[in-house]
Every structure is written in structure tokens, then in C-alpha cells.
Amino acid sequence: MKRQVTLVIDDREVAVPENTTVLEAAERAGIHIPHLCHCPGLESTGACRLCLVEIEGSTRPVVSCRCTVRPGMQVRTQTEALRAIRRFVVELLLSRHPGDCLTCEKSGECLLQRYAYELGANRETFPRRDHDHAAENDDPFIVRDPSLCILCGRCVRVCQKYGAGVLDYARRGLETVVGTPFGKPLAAAGCDFCGSCVETCPTGALLERPRRGQGRVWELEEKAGVCTHCGLGCRVYLDTKKGRIVRTRASAMGGYLCARGRFGWSYLHSPERLTRPLVRKDDRLVPAGWDEALALTAGRLGEIARTYGRGAVGGIVGAMVSSEVVASFCRFIRDGLQGDYVDSILQFAGLPVLGEVVRLLGSDGCATLEDIAEAGVLLVIGDVVDRVPGLWPRIKEALRRGATLIVLDFRQNRVARAANIWLRCRPGTEAALLGQILAWIVRESRCNRQALACTFPDAGFEQVLRAVEAERVDTGVREDAIREAAAALGDPLAKAVIVFAVDGAAPEAGQAALYLASATGRVPGGVFPGAIVPNLRGLFQAGAFAAGDNGIYGNESTLRALYVLGEDPVTTFPHTERVRARLAGLDFLVVQDLFLTPTAALADVVLPATVPVETGGSIVGADGTIREFEPAVPPSAIPTAEVLARLAGRLGVAARNTTCARCAVGRSQGRQPAAAQAPVAENTVYPFLLVPSASPYRIYRDILSEKAGLHVVDPYLGHLRMAPGDAAALGVAPAGGTVTVRTPSAELQVRVVPDDTLPAGVVSLPAFSRQYNTLAGPGQTAVPVAVTVDTREGGDSA
Ligand code: SF4
Ligand code: SF4
Ligand code: SF4
Ligand code: FES
Incomplete structure (x- = not known):
């Protein structure tokens, strides 16, 4: 705890922690000292000289943003002499500043304008x-x-x-x-x-x-x-x-x-946002009133549920829907329509790993952003920082404080470039590499076996370890780098935090990361599970993930009608064409969303949706923190919760909306971890490895990124990333060109963008995109593909 220092500012006694600056001490006491270059959270440079104060015993005015408090200090902040100096500083600035205040957007909040007015500064001095x-x-x-x-x-x-x-x-x-x-x-x-x-x-x-x-x-x-x-x-x-x-x-x-x-x-x-319902007539979607659309939806869903019984109606709910609406939706489908099938993107965004995170770390056992910033050792796995860009400033903060940064990723992105130890493994060997680190820690007796036995009573940690030792998967990483990383992570005195993406390209690595954290005594408190998909835990808690074959992928599925809320499975779910064909073949499809997505284009009824920022609610990130919020803007359509209530009313089922985040937590179901990650065998027919990648400029739903204009700054959106050497060998570098990407069952024409963060032999498409899902099936995170040059121009067609 910091020592308190008492000083006097403008005749007022002020007590502040030691090392506080005089400027900050004055601010805390409600005394404003004009300042321009100082900004809380940033190091002060003393550039503007506006924050000068008089300190008893000092012959000259002192820059208060760089002067720390001393016991008994007597400070004056508002004397005539100080005002004259500040006026002089501001007038000098004004001599080079255009007088555009009438049209300047910052007028009213510009600090120069404020101080010029308060000090009576003259532009012509x-x-x-x-x-x-x-x-x-x-x-x-x-x-x-x-x-x-x-x-x-x-x-x-x-x-x-x-x-x-x-x-x-x-x-x-x-x-x-x-x-x-x-x-x-x-x-x-x-x-x-x-x-x-x-x-x-x-x-x-x-x-x-x-x-x-x-x-x-x-x-x-x-x-x-x-x-x-x-x-x-x-x-x-x-x-x-x-x-x-x-x-x-x-x-x-x-x-x-x-x-x-x-x-x-x-x-x-966006002017393209849906604001009124559409219904299909003569095979075209035409505008309709809410009454007509809701009557048709309730009528058809009810009729199909009554005629075909349990399992005939199902639902898919999105990850940008609030937890409260997710819970209401799940109840509406399950209780109101006897729907066995309620699914979401969670199925393809690390469900087994999230299950383990929930089981082991509960709702408050994950590391916080502060833990990351204060860590002595950080292990960052995969492209989690591209998925969760807010982690980057905290990682930088940890580096500034002298942390050892270990990065386990095949990409040479900004995080890898900042690493002290970069473990550039082959794609698909992340879990094996973590196993090898763990094996070293065990061999060196730095492992807390008791903690492991408590955390993983049934998971067969010893067998996993023996398998790691026996297999010796060639991860492509040198033995000494593995040892160095293991020694840093195995140091019991270091505050270590492991950061990974639950929905990352190598979800199995999450399980291995949890083993490692447990073995080194960092469960709870030493793991941060991030995710680009927003409300994963809200979906998990409501049980919005499918079980068995009764869904859009099941061969024996009894599904005849589907309600899709806030998701576009034709784009974001694997096997795009299979999903499209399944949805097109349903007896009835209702889609509620913000835009006329590829899924909505197949629907019999399209209902406008609202978003949490319009209605309030909460989301729960993969780390378990509940974020609650009030509405910020009015809804552009009838709020989704009310639409569900109206449908429930028409169907004669109880409308049980959940309004409280904590009550929305209902049906949490843990899952056992997925099978161990299998390294992808080398393949001469399909010699490239296709992996999904995230981008800091892309929301997981492409349509939202595009409507927000974020795609303008994302050089990779919808394109195939490829190592420049590979692109040159194919003759599509440096400007890029169109190539055909093939798997045994699908192909895609797409433009290439050279990406020097990728190693040779690896290509990448955006995660959860139509392009990636055209080629990848459920659970595939490293797909062998062939890439050939396409002489047709203007590519990107599946
Ligand atoms: S006035 Fe604005 S642009 Fe200029 S240095 Fe300060 S913060 Fe930067
Ligand atoms: S996408 Fe939003 S929540 Fe995520 S890091 Fe960026 S600002 Fe934060
Ligand atoms: S917007 Fe660009 S220039 Fe501005 S702080 Fe961020 S990275 Fe720097
Ligand atoms: S705020 Fe600029 S010198 Fe102190």
C-alpha cells in the first residue's frame, strides 16, 4: 500500500498517495490546472508548459504534470503571474492556429478554445x-x-x-x-x-x-x-x-x-437494414405487415409441431443476441414448439473447450485484463489477439513492465514479432507442442501433480502425457525453444497467464493450455479464454447448442421447420452448400435478422431483428464476465423479445421472457473435451494447408463488417492469404490474382493476397466466412487443399 502524502494546494489540505503528480493531486481535490499535453494514463512530457504552478521555496514556476508531491508542499495554481504565463503560451499557439472555430467539429470541447476563452487570450498578440x-x-x-x-x-x-x-x-x-x-x-x-x-x-x-x-x-x-x-x-x-x-x-x-x-x-x-417483415409470395419475398407475418409464422410453426410432433421444429440463435433473448428463444422453441434442436455458432466455435473452461474456472476463475497487464510470463496461443484486439494493449503493458512473452503460433504477426520466445509450430500441432512443454515441466519435477489430479480427475492426464512422450510429434519447433518456454512457464514464482481463443483455429490447444495451467498451479486465475464470437457463454448457459443428429447436419433428422434468429448459417456455419440445400428443403423457414442475408433469402418469412444496443440486456464472454447494459439508441423495429412474446401468445404458449442476466443462466451443460488434435498428414495432391484466420477489423459476421465499412481497412476480407513466396511460385505475386482452391468435395475461386505473416505451404481464409465454410466441414480447422492458378479474372465464386 502506498504511503499518503499531505500537501496544501490553494490553501486546501490534500492527501494523496506518494508519487502522485501535483497536477493529479489538484485534480483529485477538484482544482483544475489548465493543461494540454498531459493525458491520464499517458506519460507526461511537459511539452506545453501550461500546467505551471508556484511552489513555495522554488524560484521559478514548476511544471505540475511532471512534479511529484512532497509532504508539506505549498502550491499555488491560480495567481496573476501564472495566468499571464498561461495566456502567453496560449497566444503563441493561437498565432499558428486558424480561427475556424465556427465550423470546427471540436468547437465546444477543444481545450485550446476553452483556455483561450478562460484566459482572455488575444489571437493578434x-x-x-x-x-x-x-x-x-x-x-x-x-x-x-x-x-x-x-x-x-x-x-x-x-x-x-x-x-x-x-x-x-x-x-x-x-x-x-x-x-x-x-x-x-x-x-x-x-x-x-x-x-x-x-x-x-x-x-x-x-x-x-x-x-x-x-x-x-x-x-x-x-x-x-x-x-x-x-x-x-x-x-x-x-x-x-x-x-x-x-x-x-x-x-x-x-x-x-x-x-x-x-x-x-x-x-x-444502414439504409439496407430490415425494418418491416417480408413474406414469400409467388416465390418472391415481398413486404408485409407485422400482423400478417406473425400470423403466418405462428400458424405454420404450430401446425408443423402439431402434425409431426417433437423434433419437427428447431431453432438457431445468434451470438450477437443478448443472453436474455437467447434464453427466451430457447424456451420458446423447446417448451412452446417441442423443438429438440436449438443450435448456434457455438457448435463450431470451441464448444468442448468452453465446456472445460466453465467446468474448471467457473464464472470468476479466469484471469482478468489487469492480470494480463501485470503478468511476469505470458503465453499467447494462436491468433487470439486478432480475434480480441483489446488484449494487445494489455500485452504491450506487460512487455513494458518486463514480462517474458511466449507466442505459440505459426503466424509471424505483431504479437509474434514482439515475443521473447516464438514457438512457430506447424499448423495443427499446437496441442502437441503444449503437451511437450507440459512433459518437460513434469520431467523436471516442476509440476503440481496434486492440482492436476484435482482438476482433471477423469481426463486421464497421465495417459495424455505418456501419449505425448511416445508420439513425439514433429511440431517444427527446436527442442531448446521448447525447454526455454517450459522453464519460464514452470517457474513457480512467476505470475504467468495463458491466453488463448476458445473459438480459435486450434481449439484443441485450449484443452492442452488448461492442462498446462493446472500443472503449473495457475488454475484458477492464470488463464484468459478469449473469443471473437461475442456471447459464447450466454449461448452455452442457455444450452443453445445441438445434441445428436436432429439438426441441419443430421441424416436422420426429423426437422421440418426452423426459426433462425440473428444468425446466418449459410455463411457462418461449415459446409455452406450443404446448409443451403438443407434450409431450402425445409417445409418452413423463418429468419429474424438485421439484413437480408443469404439465409434470409431462403426464408418463407423474414422478420426484422433488433440488437442489444437498442434494447439493453447482457452478454457473457468466454471468460464468464457478465456485461450488462442499457439501451443506447431506440430500436429500429419491434424488439426481438416482444416478437417472441407475440408469437408465443399466438401459439398459446406462456411467454417467459427473461430480463435479468443472472436469471438467464439456466441450462449450462458441460461437455468433455474433444479428441486430441491430430496433426494433418502431408498430402501431395492437396499440398497446402487451409486454416481460418481472424482480423482485427472484422466482426465474426461478415455482413456487419461490410455494412459498417470495416472491410475498407481489412485487406484480407474474402480473400485468400498466402505466403509471398508461394504466391510468386504460382505467378500471382505481388499484386495477387485469382486462384482455384480445391478439396476432394468442394472448390472456390478466390483472389490471393500475399501475406508475409504466413509460412510457406499455409493458406488462410477468414474464420466463419462463406469462403472458408465452402471448403471446410464441421470441426475442420486445418484443411488440406490444392491451389491452382485460375486464368478467369474477378474470382471469388463458390
Ligand atoms: S494536437 Fe492532436 S494531432 Fe497535434 S500532437 Fe496533439 S494530439 Fe496530436
Ligand atoms: S471488438 Fe469491441 S469488445 Fe472486442 S476488443 Fe474491440 S472494442 Fe473491445
Ligand atoms: S488510430 Fe492509428 S494512428 Fe491513431 S492511435 Fe490508433 S494506430 Fe495510432
Ligand atoms: S500539461 Fe503540458 S506541460 Fe504539463
């Missing part, structure tokens, strides 16, 4: 020296106007801390500007579009492009919300005007949002 820098208008989400920049450096520091580190000072003296290397557009410079720089900029020099012309700050209404674009559920402030989201901000200064959370909301206001 110093001769004008206008910038000749033009606004940088080439980026999709951010507009930069260097003429409004006051060189406070906040954006540079926040970009280093949270972003891609692409911003820096360039040129010298009066010519100094903040920009990217060689003045490239942000996208070309490698910007993440996290928008942290925009949020921290005190002037109009950096601005969210979508915000322009949408509302001045005093017109905006701030709503606290939760980002539902991955399982992390970051807290977010949604600034709205007339029911539309104008901009987003991280929940606290120093907080972080990734591109999806910052700029990924505009699908909500």
Missing part, C-alpha cells in the same frame, strides 16, 4: 505564422488536419501505448508536424484504426470521419454501453444524436477500443 499543411483526407475513418495541431504529442504517445506506433514527430523547428513515416496515409503506414489518437487529441487536428457534420458536442447525448463485436465486451461511451450513434469513446481516459468497437457501429443505421 503575436504575428501570425499560418501553416501551409493541407488536411489529410485519404483515410476511411480518420481525418487529420495538421494546421489545427498544437504539437502536444498526446496522439504520438497514445499510438505508442495502445495503437500501432505509426505516429511520430517529423521535420524540425517551426516546420515540425505529427505524421506517419514518409507522410503515408494511415492505412498504408499500418495504423490499427483504434482511434485512440482521435479520442485523446485536444483540438480538431484529429477527427472521426463518420462524425463530421453529424452534431456538435452540446447536441450529443452520452450513453454508456458495451461493445458486442467480440467476447471481451469493452465498456464504451456511445455519443448519440436523434437516436443515431455519432461517435464512440472508450469508457475512461486511458481506455481502449479497437477498430470494431470504435468505428464498427454504422451497420445499425
Whole structure:
């Protein structure tokens, strides 16, 4: 615990923890010291000199953002002399600042404008020296106007801390500007579009492009919300005007949002969003009233359930639906319509691993983001950071504090490049490699066998270990690297956290990661299971995953009618064509969604859906944290919960809506882990290995990414990633070209994008995409494929 220090600021006694700065101490006491370059959470540089204060015993004013408190310190923050210095500083800045306040979007919240007014600064005190820098208008989400920049450096520091580190000072003296290397557009410079720089900029020099012309700050209404674009559920402030989201901000200064959370909301206001029902007439979907659509839906579902009995009606529910609505939906199908089959993406997003996470770690046994930031040893498995971009700032924070970062992934992405130990295994051998690390820890007697026996009483840990020892799978990783990683993880004094994606490309590795965590005494508290799919645990708790063959994949299925809510299985489920044919052959299909998706296009009735940000509710990420939130914008259609209630009413079944997150937790069903990961054998006919990949710019449902415009900054969306050497050998590098990708049962024409993070022989398509699912079947995470050059141009057709 930190020692308290008492000092006096403007005649007020203030007690703060030691090492607090005078500026922070004053803020805590409610005394505002003007400041421009200081930003909470970022290191202070003392660049602007506005925060000067007088300290008794000091001959000159002192920069309060860099001066730490001392016991008995006497501080004055508001003297006439200080006001004169601050006015001088602001007037100097104004001499280079255009007087565009009438049209500047930041008017009303610009700190320079605020201090100019409060200090009575005069724009004409110093001769004008206008910038000749033009606004940088080439980026999709951010507009930069260097003429409004006051060189406070906040954006540079926040970009280093949270972003891609692409911003820096360039040129010298009066010519100094903040920009990217060689003045490239942000996208070309490698910007993440996290928008942290925009949020921290005190002037109009950096601005969210979508915000322009949408509302001045005093017109905006701030709503606290939760980002539902991955399982992390970051807290977010949604600034709205007339029911539309104008901009987003991280929940606290120093907080972080990734591109999806910052700029990924505009699908909500897309003109293509469904706002009224459609019914099929003469084989066409035509607009209909709610009464007609609900009567038809209830009538047909009821009739089919009565005629064919249990199991004739089923449901599929989406992962961007709140837990409360998931629970209501499951009850509606199971109790109201005797439906045995209720499924979701969870089936293909690491269900067995999630079952183990729930069994072993319960609702509060996972590591937190703070645990990650404070870890001494971090093991990051697979592309979890692309799936959950909010992990990256915490990993960077751990590195800054001196953590050892071990990365187990075949991709040489930014996380691997930052690693102290990079275990670049062959795709499909992740679980085997973790087993080898565990075997070393056991051999060296660093293993807590008792903990293992408690955590895995039935799972046959000893057999697994013997199998690992006997098989000696060639993972492609050198023995000394494995030893080094094992020694770091096996150190009982180190605070170690293992981070993996439940829905990652190698879900079996999650099981092995849990073994490893348990063996080293890190269960609970030393595992963070992330997921790009948002509400995995909400789906799990409601039991929204299929059992047996009675579903859209089962050969013996009795399913005749299906209600699909908030999901597009034709796109996101494996075996696209099989799913499409099965859905097209049903007696009745009702789809409730935001857009006319490929699944909705097959439906007999299409109902508009609402999203949690419009209705409130909760989601539960893979780590078990319940994120509850209020509605932020009005619903564009009848709320989904009410639609279910109306249907239940028409069918004469009790409408049991669940309104509380904790009551929604109902039908949790653990599953035993999947079979051990089998390395994919080399194959001369299908010599490439196809794996699914995530992207920080892509919500798991492509249609939402596209409607939000995120695809503009995602170079890989819908394309085949391939190592540049392989692309060159095929003659499709450097610009890319169209290739045909084949498995024994399917083929796809698709454009190639060279990707230097991939090793030779590995190709990748976006996870949960139509392209990947055209080629992959259920449970396939590494598919042998042949890739040949297609002379037809304009590819991408399944
Ligand atoms: S958006 Fe993020 S990564 Fe891009 S320049 Fe700003 S802070 Fe850096
Ligand atoms: S762009 Fe904004 S945050 Fe960056 S240095 Fe200029 S004024 Fe400061
Ligand atoms: S990390 Fe996940 S929850 Fe956080 S802003 Fe990004 S997509 Fe949203
Ligand atoms: S805020 Fe202290 S020098 Fe800028």
C-alpha cells in the first residue's frame, strides 16, 4: 500500500498517495490546472508548459504534470503571474492556429478554445505564422488536419501505448508536424484504426470521419454501453444524436477500443437494414405487415409441431443476441414448439473447450485484463489477439513492465514479432507442442501433480502425457525453444497467464493450455479464454447448442421447420452448400435478422431483428464476465423479445421472457473435451494447408463488417492469404490474382493476397466466412487443399 502524502494546494489540505503528480493531486481535490499535453494514463512530457504552478521555496514556476508531491508542499495554481504565463503560451499557439472555430467539429470541447476563452487570450498578440499543411483526407475513418495541431504529442504517445506506433514527430523547428513515416496515409503506414489518437487529441487536428457534420458536442447525448463485436465486451461511451450513434469513446481516459468497437457501429443505421417483415409470395419475398407475418409464422410453426410432433421444429440463435433473448428463444422453441434442436455458432466455435473452461474456472476463475497487464510470463496461443484486439494493449503493458512473452503460433504477426520466445509450430500441432512443454515441466519435477489430479480427475492426464512422450510429434519447433518456454512457464514464482481463443483455429490447444495451467498451479486465475464470437457463454448457459443428429447436419433428422434468429448459417456455419440445400428443403423457414442475408433469402418469412444496443440486456464472454447494459439508441423495429412474446401468445404458449442476466443462466451443460488434435498428414495432391484466420477489423459476421465499412481497412476480407513466396511460385505475386482452391468435395475461386505473416505451404481464409465454410466441414480447422492458378479474372465464386 502506498504511503499518503499531505500537501496544501490553494490553501486546501490534500492527501494523496506518494508519487502522485501535483497536477493529479489538484485534480483529485477538484482544482483544475489548465493543461494540454498531459493525458491520464499517458506519460507526461511537459511539452506545453501550461500546467505551471508556484511552489513555495522554488524560484521559478514548476511544471505540475511532471512534479511529484512532497509532504508539506505549498502550491499555488491560480495567481496573476501564472495566468499571464498561461495566456502567453496560449497566444503563441493561437498565432499558428486558424480561427475556424465556427465550423470546427471540436468547437465546444477543444481545450485550446476553452483556455483561450478562460484566459482572455488575444489571437493578434503575436504575428501570425499560418501553416501551409493541407488536411489529410485519404483515410476511411480518420481525418487529420495538421494546421489545427498544437504539437502536444498526446496522439504520438497514445499510438505508442495502445495503437500501432505509426505516429511520430517529423521535420524540425517551426516546420515540425505529427505524421506517419514518409507522410503515408494511415492505412498504408499500418495504423490499427483504434482511434485512440482521435479520442485523446485536444483540438480538431484529429477527427472521426463518420462524425463530421453529424452534431456538435452540446447536441450529443452520452450513453454508456458495451461493445458486442467480440467476447471481451469493452465498456464504451456511445455519443448519440436523434437516436443515431455519432461517435464512440472508450469508457475512461486511458481506455481502449479497437477498430470494431470504435468505428464498427454504422451497420445499425444502414439504409439496407430490415425494418418491416417480408413474406414469400409467388416465390418472391415481398413486404408485409407485422400482423400478417406473425400470423403466418405462428400458424405454420404450430401446425408443423402439431402434425409431426417433437423434433419437427428447431431453432438457431445468434451470438450477437443478448443472453436474455437467447434464453427466451430457447424456451420458446423447446417448451412452446417441442423443438429438440436449438443450435448456434457455438457448435463450431470451441464448444468442448468452453465446456472445460466453465467446468474448471467457473464464472470468476479466469484471469482478468489487469492480470494480463501485470503478468511476469505470458503465453499467447494462436491468433487470439486478432480475434480480441483489446488484449494487445494489455500485452504491450506487460512487455513494458518486463514480462517474458511466449507466442505459440505459426503466424509471424505483431504479437509474434514482439515475443521473447516464438514457438512457430506447424499448423495443427499446437496441442502437441503444449503437451511437450507440459512433459518437460513434469520431467523436471516442476509440476503440481496434486492440482492436476484435482482438476482433471477423469481426463486421464497421465495417459495424455505418456501419449505425448511416445508420439513425439514433429511440431517444427527446436527442442531448446521448447525447454526455454517450459522453464519460464514452470517457474513457480512467476505470475504467468495463458491466453488463448476458445473459438480459435486450434481449439484443441485450449484443452492442452488448461492442462498446462493446472500443472503449473495457475488454475484458477492464470488463464484468459478469449473469443471473437461475442456471447459464447450466454449461448452455452442457455444450452443453445445441438445434441445428436436432429439438426441441419443430421441424416436422420426429423426437422421440418426452423426459426433462425440473428444468425446466418449459410455463411457462418461449415459446409455452406450443404446448409443451403438443407434450409431450402425445409417445409418452413423463418429468419429474424438485421439484413437480408443469404439465409434470409431462403426464408418463407423474414422478420426484422433488433440488437442489444437498442434494447439493453447482457452478454457473457468466454471468460464468464457478465456485461450488462442499457439501451443506447431506440430500436429500429419491434424488439426481438416482444416478437417472441407475440408469437408465443399466438401459439398459446406462456411467454417467459427473461430480463435479468443472472436469471438467464439456466441450462449450462458441460461437455468433455474433444479428441486430441491430430496433426494433418502431408498430402501431395492437396499440398497446402487451409486454416481460418481472424482480423482485427472484422466482426465474426461478415455482413456487419461490410455494412459498417470495416472491410475498407481489412485487406484480407474474402480473400485468400498466402505466403509471398508461394504466391510468386504460382505467378500471382505481388499484386495477387485469382486462384482455384480445391478439396476432394468442394472448390472456390478466390483472389490471393500475399501475406508475409504466413509460412510457406499455409493458406488462410477468414474464420466463419462463406469462403472458408465452402471448403471446410464441421470441426475442420486445418484443411488440406490444392491451389491452382485460375486464368478467369474477378474470382471469388463458390
Ligand atoms: S488510430 Fe490508433 S494506430 Fe492509428 S494512428 Fe491513431 S492511435 Fe495510432
Ligand atoms: S494531432 Fe492532436 S494530439 Fe496530436 S500532437 Fe497535434 S494536437 Fe496533439
Ligand atoms: S476488443 Fe472486442 S469488445 Fe473491445 S472494442 Fe474491440 S471488438 Fe469491441
Ligand atoms: S500539461 Fe504539463 S506541460 Fe503540458
